[in-house]
Structures are given as C-alpha cells and as structure tokens.
Amino acid sequence: MKINVKVNGTAHSHDVEPRTLLVHYLRDTLRLTGTHVGCDTSGCGACTIHLDGKAVKSCTLLAVQADGCEVTTIEGLATNGNLHPLQEGFHQEHGLQCGFCTPGMIMTAADLLKHNPKPSEAEIRHALEGNICRCTGYHNIVKSIQYASEKM
C-alpha cells in the first residue's frame, strides 16, 4: 500500500505492507534509528514518537495508520544544530546511562511540557508511566525534565 508521511518536516512516499509497524518503517525504511524497540508488549515506551503532535508508541501502530500524518522522531527535535532544551537537560543532569530509553523519555516529556510547561515532580513521574528505564532509577530523568521546563 502506498503511504505519504511527513517525517521531521520531510515528505516521504513509500509502498509498505499493511502489517509493517510504524517503528520498522521509521528505522528500516527511513533509517531513522533513534527510535528504539525495547519490548514486544507495548509496555516500555522506547519507541515513542509524535504523531500529529501527540506522543504515541510507534510499535503499536501500523505504518498505514500514519498515512497523511506528520511524524516527529528524536532526530527532528534539535533545530539548526541546537539541542532541544530536553536534550540539553538529559546531558546536563546525567539523565541517562545506557541511553536506550532516552529517545522515548524525551518524546514523552516533550508532549508533557507542551500541555503542562511547569509540571510538578509528581506530574512528571505520572507522565513517565509508559516509559521504562532499566538503568537510572528515574531520579535524574525527572531532574532533566525539570531543567528543560525551567529553560523553556
């Protein structure tokens, strides 16, 4: 099936099988490998991207469902080579260890800050319920998001 998707501002058109998951379209066809796959059960959030501005798990969407939509991945967050405040926050506050969960954490946090620019610590932790990190214990992730919230 033919799909047309705008990814990080660039229009793409491809033939995909209906069963192709959006995450595989992004990683394997477009070679945008910043979006990760961490589970088979829709539970880890490593694959989080924005679909028409909303955080979604790209492992639980078919590429055909994104036809006509705008997608933003972690690669599309920086502008003109300047890191997004969230990317800077994760750097400054040591919000990652292995980094596997980081793209998903940042995309979920970006959705949160859009709706709630000054979240409390409890609101940040609640917003991250769909993102699992096996390394950090979350503490520095929360600090990284607070850093971005202050800068934005």
Place this chain on the structure above:
Amino acid sequence: MIPSSFTYQKVKSVEEAIAALKESDSKILAGGHSLIPTMKLRLNSPAKLIDIGGISALKGIKESGSEIVIGAATTHAEIASSKVIQGKLNLFAQTASAIGDIQVRNRGTIGGSLAHADPAADWPAAVLAADATIAVQGAKGSRKIKASEFFQGLFTTALQEGEVITAVHVPVFSGKSVYMKFPQPASRYAIVGCAVVKHSDGKISIAYTGVSSNAFRDGAAEKAISGKKIDAGSAEVASKAAAEGMHIMSDHYASEKYRKHLAKVYLKRALLAVA
C-alpha cells in the same frame, strides 16, 4: 514481533465499515491498542482490518438533552481533557485519565475498550455505574444496549457479528461520583477498579472491574448501603457485601483472596470519597 499478513481498508463511514465486515475474518481497527499487541504476539490473525479511525461521525463529545454522547472512536485522552466531560461527567474524566499511560490514552478509544471487554479494563466499570447505553449499528439497523446487559463474560459482549459500536450515551446525573483502582504496576490495567455514583436522590450505584471475568454492578453492596448515611461504619458494613457470590478471578497478579480483600478496601474508599 510482526503480525502475520492481512489486508487493510480505511473506511469513511459506518455503512462502509458494516459492508466491509461481511468479508470473512475481518475485524474493526480503532486505536489498535488492544488488537495490535495481540496480533504482534500472533494470538490474533485476522485476514482483514477495517480502520474506522478516519470516520469523523464516530468522534467527539456532544450534549444532547439530558445526555452526553461520546463517539465510539473518541480517544481516552480526548475524553480526559474535554471541558464538557470535566464539568458534567467527572467520573468519565477520572476514568479516562486512569487508563494506561499518555501514549496509550492518545490512541486507545472508548468504543474499542468496550468492544474488547478486557476483564481488567477501566471503562466497563464507569459505564455500568453511570447507567450508560451503548449504541451499535449493523446490517439490520441500529439498536441500543444497556451497559448492564452489555458485558457477558470474559472478552464477551452483547455485540453481534457485523455490528459496530457508534457511541456511548450517558445520562447526566447530579450527585457525586468516583473511580478508584489498584493498578497493575506495569500496564496500569485494573487489578481491582471500583466506580461509585451517589445520585442526589440518595441512590447509590456500585460497579466493579478487574474482579470477575467481566465487569458487573454489585447489587448486594448497593443494597447494603442503600438509604444509609455514608460514614466509616456504614461503608464497613457495605464492604462486607462486596463482590459476594461472584466468581473472583485469580492470576499471577492477585489471588482470589487478595482480590476480594482489595474489592472491599476499594469500595470503602470509594464510598467515603462520595460521602
């Protein structure tokens, strides 16, 4: 994991969806957040998916007389953030925001959740406690099913083959309401979820999800609290009747005994919250 192959049709109207459902082994795709995970694990391999995500008539929330009508393809996030729902049907705002996580709420729909009828889903408790009706349409026409007649067993509903849920009709009530759940820590599905509505005339409705193979209204607990002023004493008495006579689920998250205990604890908390 990748699902086995299927064909895909995006439909523009409910009529088109009903016509497409006549093809054998075809299934509706709404938010896909129950269906796609099972297809990835190959627990489900439909030959065809009919995507209703583009039918605008199935989306949105409107007030119609003494009812609020929620389109079947409205997402949990849209319901949670709706001003109409927050102002007039807070039980539904509360339930919607208790589902899964942000990403799940951005895709999953109320119609999909009701049709799927997961024993641990949140919506069934809210629609039961609010005396909602579920509007469905099929090749033979439209009908409305009372929430109390909709959930019939494990993943089993009154929906017949070829029928599509179009909307949920909720009578606006005055009074207090609450939805409380003990979530499974990873998925956030309800191990026990309890919805309570205290109508302004004093009538109390109690519904559970997560406890048995399908969500249910707890008539025995309703009777135990009916006509009484809610306080710690009467809530304690009512909680003794909670889920009495029901078959209680037991799984690796919670044993039968623990679930029943949780059902009592959550009823007490919910009753005191609407006191």
